[in-house]
Amino acid sequence: MTNLTQSRVWTWGLGLWMLSGIVQTHAQSVDYQALEQLFGEPVTTSVTGKPQRAADAPANIEIITQDDIRRSGAISIPDVLAFVTGVDVRTSGLGAQDVGIRGYNQAANPHVMVLINGRQVYMVDYGRILWESLPVQLSEIRQIEVVKGPNSALYGFDAVGGVINIITYDPLKESVNVASLGGGTQDYLTGSVVGTAKIGETAGLRLSAGGFKAHDFAPGPLNRTDTLTRQSPFAGNFNADGRWQITPQIEVFLEGSYGTMRESRPTPASLFDTEQLHQWSLRGGVNADTPIGILSLSVYRNQVSLDGLTITLPKLQPLAAYEQQSVTVIQASDLLKIGTDHTVRVGLEYRDNAATASGFGGRLADIDYAASLMWDWQIAPAVTATNAVRIDHVEVSYSGTPTGVSGLTAAKFNAVRIDAPSLNSGVVWKATDVDTFRFTLARGVQLPTLAEQGAQINPGTTSPLGFYGNPNLLPSITWNAETDYDRSLPAINSVLRTALFVQRTDAVIATDFGGPLTIVSRTVAYRQAANVGYSTAAGFEIGIRGHSPSGWRWNLSYALAETTNHTGLNAGGVIVSAQLYAHSVPEHVMVAGIGYAYEKWEADLMARWQSSFLDVRAPRTPGPLQLVSIDNYVTFNGRVGYRVTDNVTVALVAQQLTAPRLITTAGAPQERRLIASVTARF
Amino acid sequence: MVAVMTWVLPSQVWGASFAATDLQVVGRAIAFMLPPPAPDAIIAIAYVAGNAASRQDADAIAALISGGLRAGRTTLRPRVIDINGLEAGGFQVVIAAAGANGPRLNAAARAARALCVTTDIEAVRSGFCAMAITSEPRVQITVNHAVAAAAGIEFVAAFRMMIQEL
Numbered sequence: 001m002t003n004l005t006q007s008r009v010w011t012w013g014l015g016l017w018m019l020s021g022i023v024q025t026h027a028q029s030v031d032y033q034a035l036e037q038l039f040g041e042p043v044t045t046s047v048t049g050k051p052q053r054a055a056d057a058p059a060n061i062e063i064i065t066q067d068d069i070r071r072s073g074a075i076s077i078p079d080v081l082a083f084v085t086g087v088d089v090r091t092s093g094l095g096a097q098d099v100g101i102r103g104y105n106q107a108a109n110p111h112v113m114v115l116i117n118g119r120q121v122y123m124v125d126y127g128r129i130l131w132e133s134l135p136v137q138l139s140e141i142r143q144i145e146v147v148k149g150p151n152s153a154l155y156g157f158d159a160v161g162g163v164i165n166i167i168t169y170d171p172l173k174e175s176v177n178v179a180s181l182g183g184g185t186q187d188y189l190t191g192s193v194v195g196t197a198k199i200g201e202t203a204g205l206r207l208s209a210g211g212f213k214a215h216d217f218a219p220g221p222l223n224r225t226d227t228l229t230r231q232s233p234f235a236g237n238f239n240a241d242g243r244w245q246i247t248p249q250i251e252v253f254l255e256g257s258y259g260t261m262r263e264s265r266p267t268p269a270s271l272f273d274t275e276q277l278h279q280w281s282l283r284g285g286v287n288a289d290t291p292i293g294i295l296s297l298s299v300y301r302n303q304v305s306l307d308g309l310t311i312t313l314p315k316l317q318p319l320a321a322y323e324q325q326s327v328t329v330i331q332a333s334d335l336l337k338i339g340t341d342h343t344v345r346v347g348l349e350y351r352d353n354a355a356t357a358s359g360f361g362g363r364l365a366d367i368d369y370a371a372s373l374m375w376d377w378q379i380a381p382a383v384t385a386t387n388a389v390r391i392d393h394v395e396v397s398y399s400g401t402p403t404g405v406s407g408l409t410a411a412k413f414n415a416v417r418i419d420a421p422s423l424n425s426g427v428v429w430k431a432t433d434v435d436t437f438r439f440t441l442a443r444g445v446q447l448p449t450l451a452e453q454g455a456q457i458n459p460g461t462t463s464p465l466g467f468y469g470n471p472n473l474l475p476s477i478t479w480n481a482e483t484d485y486d487r488s489l490p491a492i493n494s495v496l497r498t499a500l501f502v503q504r505t506d507a508v509i510a511t512d513f514g515g516p517l518t519i520v521s522r523t524v525a526y527r528q529a530a531n532v533g534y535s536t537a538a539g540f541e542i543g544i545r546g547h548s549p550s551g552w553r554w555n556l557s558y559a560l561a562e563t564t565n566h567t568g569l570n571a572g573g574v575i576v577s578a579q580l581y582a583h584s585v586p587e588h589v590m591v592a593g594i595g596y597a598y599e600k601w602e603a604d605l606m607a608r609w610q611s612s613f614l615d616v617r618a619p620r621t622p623g624p625l626q627l628v629s630i631d632n633y634v635t636f637n638g639r640v641g642y643r644v645t646d647n648v649t650v651a652l653v654a655q656q657l658t659a660p661r662l663i664t665t666a667g668a669p670q671e672r673r674l675i676a677s678v679t680a681r682f
Numbered sequence: 683m684v685a686v687m688t689w690v691l692p693s694q695v696w697g698a699s700f701a702a703t704d705l706q707v708v709g710r711a712i713a714f715m716l717p718p719p720a721p722d723a724i725i726a727i728a729y730v731a732g733n734a735a736s737r738q739d740a741d742a743i744a745a746l747i748s749g750g751l752r753a754g755r756t757t758l759r760p761r762v763i764d765i766n767g768l769e770a771g772g773f774q775v776v777i778a779a780a781g782a783n784g785p786r787l788n789a790a791a792r793a794a795r796a797l798c799v800t801t802d803i804e805a806v807r808s809g810f811c812a813m814a815i816t817s818e819p820r821v822q823i824t825v826n827h828a829v830a831a832a833a834g835i836e837f838v839a840a841f842r843m844m845i846q847e848l
Binding site for chain 1: 711713754755820840841842843844846847
């Protein structure tokens with residue numbers, strides 16, 4: 001038998017064995033609803049890939065339930081996150097929000113990984129999140145899982161600040177049928193519909209659609225074009241999620257979405273601009289419970305068409321921005337319990353982040369091959385250790401003609417290779433029935449984004465300065481150490497949680513807008529992305545959350561996050577970069593909430609106080625950025641709901657209840673919002 | 683020897699009474715059996731013949747699930763059975779009333795290829811029963827993997843990853 005023939009026999013044999021394993025196996029993948037009902041608390045897979053009770057996970061995780069979302073009265077996901085301990089939300093307007101975790105947040109923040117049912121939903125240009133473009137309605141969300149701290153060993157780059165995993169209801173197991181209509185001040189109008197159809201016991205399809213439009217806040221001193229577009233944001237999304245249980249052991253899924261939006265938001269350069277885009281996504285996959293573990297295969301593609309970008313700076317040539325972005329991902333994993341004490345997860349991933357844009361002079365792509373291994377070991381009934389590693393190998397692919405004065409060439413791009421290991425390690429010690437300690441260590445990796453590698457904005461396009469990416473950027477590395485202590489207080493149905501963390505990020509990546517200045521001649525100069533030193537962070541969190549059988553619920557928390565800047569950016573007091581790091585996020589934040597439900601009534605009031613911080617604003621004429629001190633403030637949100645019938649609820653929501661106008665960033669002030677809504681559930 | 687001694691200990695030592703919340707956990711846990719319980723399957727409540735306290739406990743448990751024990755998409759019907767009568771089989775799950783844990787219950791469960799459930803963790807550690815559950819203050823499920831395997835009992839992989847196995 002030749003080597004080739006032997007190889008084929010082995011390949012076919014392995015394939016048949018795996019297939020027979022699948023056929024003879026017995027169950028589907030994670031059933032969130034059934035496991036949550038069994039254990040009486042939310043279940044997550046966001047930390048290790050293995051299903052776990054949140055309290056048992058080897059990371060600091062907060063789970064926001066559908067009940068929390070509904071009673072918050074939030075009209076966006078960041079509105080919900082703003083009341084989570086350790087989370088910072090920068091609101092620049094309706095639909096324009098950036099979310100950071102533990103001390104790092106900025107315009108177009110790339111430090112947080114956001115997923116919808118495991119599908120990563122970032123923009124490939126700067127790794128930022130356009131929250132209003134996410135094709136998910138609040139009423140179809142089962143839970144939002146917020147993992148604080150780096151989790152790169154499971155998710156790869158972008159997960160250096162944390163992970164936000166949005167889990168929707170499973171159409172195979174949960175029927176959600178909701179229609180909602182709302183309107184309020186700022187001419188705000190919103191509506192959403194979610195419907196689930198089941199075909200017997202083995203197939204389910206959930207369709208959802210929704211959107212909003214509004215006449216947003218007073219624009220401030222802007223040019224006419226931006227004033228018009230800025231004051232009329234809108235978003236509309238459609239999503240389909242189908243699941244089919246082929247056998248009791250095998251489940252396949254297919255998801256698709258479409259969305260469009262226009263919103264104004266600060267760019268990484270702190271310019272306050274308007275973006276309009278369309279996006280599509282398609283994802284399919286299979287989960288099978290086999291004798292060799294839970295095998296999962298997922299393939300998806302996200303595509304974004306950026307139709308227009310309006311630049312605020314007056315008298316300058318608008319950037320003829322068109323951009324086609326795509327993310328293509330293939331993920332395969334095997335999750336297996338070995339014996340009684342060990343669970344391992346082996347993962348392989350292929351990722352192609354690509355953009356074709358005038359600002360790249362062609363097509364630029366990062367092709368990432370990754371392998372990961374997670375090992376969870378129950379050392380003793382009360383002690384579990386988890387270790388996870390991941391290796392990313394990135395190759396850059398460029399086709400086009402680099403432009404400008406930066407000296408970039410196609411060969412320089414195509415020669416780039418990056419290898420980056422990530423690590424997550426944790427020990428959970430359940431000292432007693434009510435006391436849990438958690439010790440974690442993580443090495444997170446922030447890979448350079450496409451714009452940071454390949455942007456080519458020539459001098460005179462948007463500014464006398466040119467702005468360029470740098471293909472030779474190194475990944476930014478974040479080390480994080482953390483100790484948590486949780487205590488259940490059953491006498492008052494509450495849980496007390498504390499966390500203490502320290503962090504250091506090396507090889508900080510300055511974006512193309514904020515990197516070092518190169519002077520070519522008296523009239524030609526440019527900035528270029530670069531690795532620029534390090535930043536540290538340290539912080540503490542303490543919070544209590546509980547409820548009473550009589551219908552009361554409460555929460556109170558305090559978070560401290562102090563960051564330092566050793567990057568050399570903005571040296572000499574000349575502000576050229578929005579990446580301030582030191583004092584750029586409120587160091588002190590307190591969140592409080594109280595709610596009561598009585599018969600057909602629900603009432604909730606939430607408050608957030610945050611200390612002052614520094615933000616930056618782009619001037620109306622070319623020049624250094626302006627440093628703006630944002631004073632400390634307190635804001636209150638409230639909701640009152642009344643169940644008119646078993647199916648219909650009306651609610652009144654007030655956001656920023658105590659202040660008609662509030663300065664929350666260096667952008668335009670935020671206005672108080674009053675929103676009335678009616679929701680029907682079937 | 684230990685097993686024999688255990689078997690003859692009075693029911694106060696091997697107390698196995700189930701609260702309503704415990705039974706709710708039992709129902710939800712057995713929904714993760716492979717294959718899931720058949721429709722109208724029997725959940726036996728085993729008591730010790732001649733032990734009034736044990737019989738009383740079994741009757742109390744049966745009363746708590748007189749309408750059936752919901753387990754996923756199916757409902758199990760309770761049947762109080764003298765431990766000597768378990769040999770006849772016909773049940774998919776057996777829960778141990780006070781004093782019923784021991785080698786005879788284990789043998790009967792294994793012969794019937796049924797899952798044995800108790801609230802007594804020591805009975806699981808000793809290999810007399812496959813699953814122990816507690817519902818307060820926190821749901822805890824412990825499975826003796828060898829005992830379950832001997833009875834041909836398997837569970838969904840995700841469930842196995844969330845419980846403690848011995």
